[in-house]
Amino acid sequence: xxxxxxxxxxxxxxxxxxxxxxxxxxxxxxxxxxxxxxxxxxxxxxxxxxxxxxxxxxxxxxxxxxxxxxxxxxxxxxxxxxxxxxxxxxxxxxxxxxxxxx
Amino acid sequence: xxxxxxxxxxxxxxxxxxxxxxxxxxxxxxxxxxxxxxxxxxxxxxxxxxxxxxxxxxxxxxxxxxxxxxxxxxxxxxxxxxxxxxxxxxxxxxxxxxxxxxxxxxxxxxxxxxxxxxxxxxxxxxxxxxxxxxxxxxxxxxxxxxxxxxxxxxxxxxxxxxxxxxxxxxxxxxxxxxxxxxxxxxxxxxxxxxxxxxxxxxxxxxxxxxxxxxxxxxxxxxxxxxxxxxxxxxxxxxxxxxxxxxxxxxxxxxxxxxxxxxxxxxxxxxxxxxxxxxxxxxxxxxxxxxxxxxxxxxxxxxxxxxxxxxxxxxxxxxxxxxxxxxxxxxxxxxxxxxxxxxxxxxxxxxxxxxxxxxxxxxxxxxxxxxxxxxxxxxxxxxxxxxxxxxxxxxxxxxxxxxxxxxxxxxxxxxxxxxxxxxxxxxxxxxxxxxxxxxxxxxxxxxxxxxxxxxx
Numbered sequence: 001x002x003x004x005x006x007x008x009x010x011x012x013x014x015x016x017x018x019x020x021x022x023x024x025x026x027x028x029x030x031x032x033x034x035x036x037x038x039x040x041x042x043x044x045x046x047x048x049x050x051x052x053x054x055x056x057x058x059x060x061x062x063x064x065x066x067x068x069x070x071x072x073x074x075x076x077x078x079x080x081x082x083x084x085x086x087x088x089x090x091x092x093x094x095x096x097x098x099x100x101x102x
Numbered sequence: 103x104x105x106x107x108x109x110x111x112x113x114x115x116x117x118x119x120x121x122x123x124x125x126x127x128x129x130x131x132x133x134x135x136x137x138x139x140x141x142x143x144x145x146x147x148x149x150x151x152x153x154x155x156x157x158x159x160x161x162x163x164x165x166x167x168x169x170x171x172x173x174x175x176x177x178x179x180x181x182x183x184x185x186x187x188x189x190x191x192x193x194x195x196x197x198x199x200x201x202x203x204x205x206x207x208x209x210x211x212x213x214x215x216x217x218x219x220x221x222x223x224x225x226x227x228x229x230x231x232x233x234x235x236x237x238x239x240x241x242x243x244x245x246x247x248x249x250x251x252x253x254x255x256x257x258x259x260x261x262x263x264x265x266x267x268x269x270x271x272x273x274x275x276x277x278x279x280x281x282x283x284x285x286x287x288x289x290x291x292x293x294x295x296x297x298x299x300x301x302x303x304x305x306x307x308x309x310x311x312x313x314x315x316x317x318x319x320x321x322x323x324x325x326x327x328x329x330x331x332x333x334x335x336x337x338x339x340x341x342x343x344x345x346x347x348x349x350x351x352x353x354x355x356x357x358x359x360x361x362x363x364x365x366x367x368x369x370x371x372x373x374x375x376x377x378x379x380x381x382x383x384x385x386x387x388x389x390x391x392x393x394x395x396x397x398x399x400x401x402x403x404x405x406x407x408x409x410x411x412x413x414x415x416x417x418x419x420x421x422x423x424x425x426x427x428x429x430x431x432x433x434x435x436x437x438x439x440x441x442x443x444x445x446x447x448x449x450x451x452x453x454x455x456x457x458x459x460x461x462x463x464x465x466x467x468x469x470x471x472x473x474x475x476x477x478x479x480x481x482x483x484x485x486x487x488x489x490x491x492x493x494x495x496x497x498x499x500x501x502x503x504x505x506x507x508x509x510x511x512x513x514x515x516x517x518x519x520x521x522x523x524x525x526x527x528x529x530x531x532x533x534x535x536x537x538x539x540x541x542x543x544x545x546x547x548x549x550x551x552x553x554x555x556x557x
Contacts, residue, residue: 007438011434011437011438011441012434014441015396015421015433015437016396016399016414016417016418016421017418017421017422017425017430017433017434018418018419018421018422018423019422019430020422027430027431027434030431030493031431031434031435033492034384034431034435034493034494035435035438035448037381037384037494038381038382038384038439038448039381040378040381041378041381041382041385041448041452041455042447042451044375044451044455046451046454046455046457050454050457050458051457052453052454052456052457053453053456053457053459053460053461053508053509053510054284055270055271055284055509055510056270056271056284056510057271057313057314057317060313061313061317062313063313072177072178074177076177078177079175079177
């Protein structure tokens with residue numbers, strides 16, 4: 001096995017992904033199979049001076065630095081869960097409230 | 103001008119394929135509205151085009167075949183959709199796909215697997231399996247798919263239709279939900295080379311909203327050539343290994359013979375790093391996916407998990423519940439290969455290998471070859487469930503397609519025969535931005551080959 005259960009749990013924490021106990025053994029097995037397979041790349045010697053291949057335009061074209069209306073085809077009132085007087089209505093976040101003075 | 107009701111009826115008729123995700127009532131209403139508003143002078147006026155569900159549309163939800171985007175409606179159209187509408191096409195609903203385009207069978211969709219239109223026990227390929235199945239069943243003449251490692255060409259080959267992957271940068275990706283940003287391209291599927299090429303021509307060309315889209319005019323459609331006189335076609339020996347399915351080899355041999363009869367010069371070439379293409383792809387694509395899919399956390403898009411204790415718990419639960427098995431695997435592999443201590447061994451090495459694979463193609467084209475011809479897939483459509491428990495076996499079904507994505511080259515799959523009734527595809531890989539040349543050869547092959555006959 002290339003990875004252990006602890007490895008997978010550590011990576012899952014980095015990826016902000018909950019992994020259930022029940023599915024963990026299969027996940028470890030599949031990840032190990034994939035990592036063992038891609039490890040064949042290490043058998044190839046490549047020149048350190050080899051430049052990475054990046055497709056696409058040679059230089060990034062920058063857009064003009066100007067403020068434009070957001071290109072929405074419909075207004076935010078059409079797709080926001082709640083919208084009032086030009087504002088998105090969001091739930092109050094309780095954890096940021098000041099504790100009441102005792 | 104096709105009648106909107108007739109288009110919807112054709113799509114409803116093939117509901118058994120589970121290829122269309124859009125509810126029938128919504129589809130009928132939208133098609134009627136679109137037909138009334140369509141521009142009569144457009145080059146695709148009245149043509150229904152089904153769209154893979156990872157391309158953003160205002161008119162329909164965009165779920166990417168995932169629970170994590172269930173019910174999500176984009177507030178804008180992707181550029182390819184805007185261009186199709188401007189050309190008078192009708193968006194004929196959203197098609198089923200592997201979740202976030204990760205898969206080769208359309209079995210990794212949260213909305214159930216799609217069915218092969220000829221043999222219901224088999225898969226239509228993936229990840230654009232829904233698009234390919236609808237075109238093959240005759241429900242629409244063309245559809246959009248997306249390609250990261252062969253997701254248009256492989257299902258096109260399995261279903262017996264034409265699938266085109268354009269050069270990286272030929273088509274705007276604005277509004278295509280990102281999976282592997284250095285690989286992703288929108289592609290076209292059609293009943294014929296002409297149908298797929300017409301759609302590609304309309305969606306191609308510059309887009310100021312996508313900086314990876316080249317500043318070029320839309321693709322001009324070539325005329326159907328009289329012959330293949332003057333074409334030099336290379337056969338890469340690594341794509342015809344001794345263990346290639348004998349029937350697939352027979353179909354390719356017949357296609358090569360027919361191309362020679364039309365005047366093409368055919369010669370063997372070598373792309374020596376081909377064997378490393380799939381492992382290279384399965385490092386780079388998951389690495390990019392792990393970054394791109396970080397945005398799906400229950401805060402901005404789609405439903406969120408209930409009962410979270412804090413915001414990190416919300417992220418983890420939403421992602422754990424919302425993503426399916428294959429997406430979870432790829433996010434974890436991608437995070438692993440990018441993590442400290444493993445980056446050099448996996449990711450850096452894969453980037454070097456990608457450069458060598460791209461160099462292989464340049465070398466072949468520099469030696470006077472115009473196009474490469476290969477099988478699209480090593481076998482015809484496989485049985486549903488056959489590869490679900492072995493991710494590497496599933497990945498290997500893309501062995502002949504991933505190289506064009508890694509090198510950013512255009513490629514097309516054309517039906518070249520049947521094996522026990524199942525379609526087989528042949529693939530041309532062209533030089534960057536020379537889609538017109540590739541399409542000429544595809545027109546000629548399509549005209550010559552008896553695509554529905556046993557090879």
